[in-house]
Amino acid sequence: MxxxxxxxxxxxxxxxxxxxxxxxxxxxxxxxxxxxxxxxxxxxxxxxxxxxxIPSDAPATRQTVATATDNPFRTDGEIQMLRVDELPGYARWHWTESASLPAGAGRRSGPLPQVGLDEACPGSFAVTDSPGQKAYSLVYTGRDHALAQYRVVEYDDTATARSQVADLREEITKCGLRTVTPTVREKEEGSTAWSGTVRDGRTMRVTVRRWNSWVSVAEVMDGVPAG
Missing domain, CATH: 1.20.5 (Single alpha-helices involved in coiled-coils or other helix-helix interfaces)
Structure with a gap:
């Protein structure tokens, strides 16, 4: 080389x-x-x-649920109560607002966790330590002595509201009601619904919705002849 x-x-x-x-x-x-x-x-x-x-339902196609930031129960300082046509069973019972329950219809539900118009769930009316709450309610009457009530309750904080809803669900279960499928609107709002037969044979339906420290309860009692 x-x-x-x-x-x-x-x-x-x-x-x-x-x-x-x-x-x-x-x-x-x-x-x-x-x-x-x-x-x-x-x-x-x-x-x-x-x-x-990446799963088949990739982010491009996956649906998400938007969380509303506006209080659905109060707008411009005014409490938003349900209209008669927004109550379940309106097509059947034709609700009208009433200042109070008709004579002989019993008591209306008061502070949570009370539930059950016309004392349909008397056990929930036991005296309990009720936290500070601001409650607003309307009573509705319908054909064949049907009854309904809508309540909006404001608590001081979200934790208290959450606890009260848990107590309310317990009372609803004790009354014999069971979870049912909510309506399309109720599902969109995030509401939970219960229904069942109460002591006098009538059907009662209860819908509960919570938003932060606010809770709403709609109670509908099917109509039967009075007395």
Whole structure:
């Protein structure tokens, strides 16, 4: 093998032939290309793996539920009570607002967790320690002595409202009511509904909705002949 020798300040430098230098350069370029291709391939695999982990209902198609930030129970300082046509059973009972329950209809529900118009759930009327609350209510009467009541209750904080709703659900269950499918509107509002037969044979339906420290309760008692 031919060698080229040069002397630089007394140091001998030996260079390989040109053909050998070109061959080694080609090998380095080949290895560099292989590394780059490997990196690209790895990136493609990572991307493919990431897409494989995305479920079929990807964010582009997944539905989300928006959380309302406006108080649904009070607008411009005014408490929003249900209109007669917004009460369940309006088509059947034709509700009208009433200042009070008709004579002989018993008591209306008071502070939560009381439930049950016409004393349909007398157990819930036991004296309990009731936290501070501001309550607003309307009574409705319908055909065949049907009764309804809508209450909106405001508490000092969300934790108290949540606790009162838990107590209310317990009283509703004790009264013999069971969870039922809410209407489309009630479902959109996040309400929960119960229904069942109470002690006098009538059907009562209760709908409960909570928003932060506010709670609403709608009670509907099917009509039967009085007395």
């Amino acid at each position: 031919a060698e080229v020798e040069d002397l630089l300040e007394g140091v001998a430098v030996r260079l390989a032939p040109a053909e050998e230098i070109r061959a080694k350069g080609q090998q380095r370029r080949t290895r560099s290309r292989a590394v780059r291709m490997g990196a690209v391939g790895a990136a493609v695999l990572v991307a493919a793996g990431a897409w494989a982990l």
